[in-house]
Each structure stands twice: as C-alpha cells, then as structure tokens.
Amino acid sequence: MIIVLAIILTSCSQHEMSFDDVVKSQAHAKEAFKRKGYITATASKQNELVKFRIMVIDKITNDNARELAEEFINLMETQIKDKELFNKRYQITFDIKSEKDGNILFNGKRDKGTTDIWWQF
Numbered sequence: 387m388i389i390v391l392a393i394i395l396t397s398c399s400q401h402e403m404s405f406d407d408v409v410k411s412q413a414h415a416k417e418a419f420k421r422k423g424y425i426t427a428t429a430s431k432q433n434e435l436v437k438f439r440i441m442v443i444d445k446i447t448n449d450n451a452r453e454l455a456e457e458f459i460n461l462m463e464t465q466i467k468d469k470e471l472f473n474k475r476y477q478i479t480f481d482i483k484s485e486k487d488g489n490i491l492f493n494g495k496r497d498k499g500t501t502d503i504w505w506q507f
Contacts, residue, residue: 403466403467403468403471403472403475405430405432405433407465407466407467408430408432408436408466408472408476409430410465411461411462411463411464411465411466412428412430412436412438412462413428414461414462414464414465415428415438415458415459415461415462416428416438418461419440419458419461424440424441424442424454425440425441425485426438426439426440426441426458427439430476433475433476434475434476434477435476435477435478435479436462436476436477436478436479437478437479437480438458438478438480439480439481439482439483440454440455440458440480440481440482440483441482441483441484441485442454442482442483442484442485442491443484443485443486444484444485444486445484445491446482446491448492448505448507451482451491451492451505451507452503452505454482455480455482455492455494455503456503458480459478459496459503473498473499473500473501474498474499475498476498477495477496477497477498478495478496479493479494479495480493480494480495481493481494492505492506492507493505493506494506
C-alpha cells in the first residue's frame with residue numbers, strides 16, 4: 387500500500403511546476419543577456435503570463451530581433467523541467483526597445499499551448 391501511494395505521489399509531482407521555477411528561469415535568461423551586454427526587464431503572473439523586454443543600443447534587423455527573442459525564451463526553457471506544461475500554462479509577451487530613442491522596435495507573443503511566436507514589426 388505504501389509503495390503504491392509513493393508511486394502515485396511521485397507521478398503526480400512530475401506534472402507540477404513551481405512559480406519559483408518560472409521566476410528563476412527568467413533570472414537565468416536575464417543574467418545570460420547581462421553577460422552579453424544587454425539590459426533586460428522581466429515580469430510574470432503565476433500560471434498566466436511571462437513578459438520580458440530587451441534593450442538594444444539602436445535599430446536592429448527583423449532577423450536579429452527574432453534571434454534575440456528566441457534565445458531569451460530558449461534560455462528560460464533550459465531551466466524549466468516540464469516545457470510542455472510551461473507552454474500550456476504561460477503566454478509569453480515581449481518587446482525589443484531602443485536605448486537610443488526609447489521606441490519599441492519589435493514586439494511579439496507566444497500564446498499558451500503553442501511554440502509559434504507572433505510578431506509585430
């Protein structure tokens with residue numbers, strides 16, 4: 387009986403994701419970008435939303451914007467144990483902003499349940 391209960395509890399706990407894990411994943415991505423010379427900001431709401439901003443010195447190309455956003459998301463996901471659950475629970479929104487003039491250059495989002503990024507250029 388104890389073994390059966392232990393197996394059930396173990397299998398259920400594998401599908402849990404702590405909000406702290408999400409916050410730590412954002413901190414990991416922020417630190418990696420800081421080492422590369424970027425200023426970033428993040429925010430999140432439990433089981434709903436992850437937001438981030440990447441500041442760039444001046445204008446960048448669409449391809450560079452894609453690379454930056456995808457790299458930030460990938461860095462976050464390296465710290466998430468259950469990526470499928472993360473994708474089901476969280477929408478990701480982001481923007482890339484110019485340090486020079488303060489304008490938002492690009493923004494996008496990844497809806498819950500998908501890995502596709504929708505861009506506004």
